[in-house]
């Protein structure tokens with residue numbers, strides 16, 4: 001499709017970690033339809049390949065790779081595969097993430113490790129592997145991590161998740177400082193309430209839906225494709241002087257508080 005040069009991502013090599021479903025899949029399609037060369041990953045290679053084949057695209061077919069971000073070797077190998085095929089990676093969308101909602105007293109060590117190893121350690125190892133390639137290529141690049149509105153203020157019953165996402169924000173700022181001189185921009189996209197597999201059960205409750213809509217100034221829950229514009233912006237020349245920032249895409253949820261009764 002024709003594009004404003006400022007927001008151009010055509011011909012960029014874009015790696016989407018966690019692109020088989022939900023937000024990652026929507027972002028992969030958003031970039032593919034704007035002529036980027038998109039690779040998506042998920043834990044299973046077959047699922048990743050079949051998800052890639054189902055993504056709408058314009059110029060280049062989307063490629064799928066198995067890469068479990070709990071395993072550093074799989075991360076480094078997936079990044080090598082993309083770089084040896086495409087020659088480079090211009091943009092990383094560091095999306096893969098998980099959650100388990102429960103009272104803090106009930107988390108097992110295994111629950112904690114599952115959440116933190118995926119969201120925090122996995123995001124770090126992925127950014128590190130891609131950053132190494134970007135540094136070696138000396139062409140700069142853009143890394144877009146995915147945080148959460150839980151970094152603004154945690155919701156109840158997600159303590160390890162909120163901890164891991166705050167770590168992702170800390171990492172974003174640290175990497176921006178460390179890699180800025182090499183022209184690598186690192187930012188964090190913070191989704192609000194987005195309807196995906198991760199949140200479907202929560203939002204299937206009508207009381208929850210009503211609460212979410214009433215407390216979101218734009219009056220609705222989010223869709224995965226609501227994130228596309230912000231991600232394109234962060235990956236494009238329009239954001240060439242933007243690094244180390246958090247961008248909330250949440251319909252205004254974190255802007256303030258709604259009254260429970262109409263006051264007008």
Ligand code: NAP
Pocket residue numbers: 017018019020021022023024041042043044047048067068069070095096097098118122146147148149190191192193194195196197198199
């Ligand atoms: P989702 O629909 O459950 O999709 C999660 C994606 O992550 C899938 O593609 C999954 O792929 C991948 N994934 C999970 N564990 C992985 C692992 N160990 N290795 C590689 N890939 C893995 O979730 P979503 O709602 O789109 O969430 C995407 C990101 O946005 C997460 O970081 C989440 O924390 C964040 N977020 C979501 C919301 C929301 O309201 N939905 C709000 C704030 C932040 P496979 O299953 O194929 O392995």
